[in-house]
Amino acid sequence: MKILLLNPNTSADVxxxxxAVGQQVAAPGTTLVPVTASRGVPYIATRAEAQIGGAIALEMLAEHHDHVDAAIIAAFGDPGLLGARELFDIPVVGMAEAAMLSACMLGRRFAIVTFARALGPWYHECVAMHGLEHRCAGIRMLDGTFGSISSVQEEKEALLVELANRAVEEDEADVVILAGAPLAGLAAKVRDRIPVPVVDQIAAAVKQAEALVALKPRKAIAGTFRRPEPKPTLGMEGPLADRIEHRTRLPNGAIHSEVMA
Structure with a gap:
């Protein structure tokens, strides 16, 4: 089983x-295929950046989807997730949705704890997008700046644990999600300092991707996630334009129309 680990940010360290965290939980025989965005922003924190990151995620999926069994969009907030499920035939897992659905299996209400206040509005809208507002006890965000996106979890660990405990005590959260790709792996480090289950976002995404591949779901040909009809593109090139126009480029360079097949 090959699972595309798609980071729509430009931070290779992330x-x-x-x-590293995903490999710790992956089943024997599962290979994670990491890909980092070649353009965009170091980390997505706003609605505008999420729109940009979502388009980049679709481009990356178009390039790699034929070579993997499933894909993970590894940015909390799930940029491009719903569009990806329309366009592509493989299961596509959003890191935020995977974490939240896993949390729903561990308690009635979950809290999201993250490292920057700018992330709050986008995360609130992500919760709503997945229809989980009534299961969310709240979103707690740190104030202030941080030194580096690649080391923010070490720099802010104590404060994040404090926020998580406040979510349990004051918001009555049954489960805590430490959210944001740079916080991957932190849940295992601090789980004994928080009195409720703590979900690691990428671990949840890897296990859910494996489960979906094992279930062998068919691609929808009806309903709202069926693949859109072919449409001409203007000013677009490469695999994403091919996917939208329903065409395949053969090894000899010839173009094969999927519609006529």
């Missing part, structure tokens, strides 16, 4: 962290 991709390395996600890969």
């Amino acid at each position: 991709t390395d962290l996600l890969l």
Whole structure:
């Protein structure tokens, strides 16, 4: 089983962290294929950046989907997730959705704890996008700046644990999610300092991707996630344009129309 680990941010250090944590929980025979965005921002923190990151995620999926069994969009907030499920035939897992659904199996209400206040509005909208507002006890965010995105979890560990405990005590959260790709792996480090289950976002995503591959779901040909009809593109090139226009480029360079097949 090959699972694409797609980081729509440009921080290769964060991709390395996600890969290391994901490999710790991956089943024997599962290979994680890491890919980092070649353009964009170091980490997605706003609605505008999420729109940009979502488009980049679709481009990355278009390039790699034929070579893997499933994909993980490894940015909490799930940029591009719903569009990816329309366009592509493989299971596509969002890191935020995977963490939240796992949390729902461990308690009635979960809290999201993250490292920057700018992330709050986007994360609130992500919760709503997945229809989980009534299961979310709240979102807690740190104030202030941090030195480096690749070391933010070490720099802010004590404060994040404090926020998590406040979510349990004041918001009555049954489960805590430490959210944001740079916090991958932190749950295992601090689990004994928080009195409720703590979900690691990338671990949840890897296990859910494995489960979906094992279930062998068919691609929808009806309903709202069926693949859209072919449409001409203007000013777009490469695999994403091919996917939208329903065409395949053969090894000899010839273009094969999927519609006519």
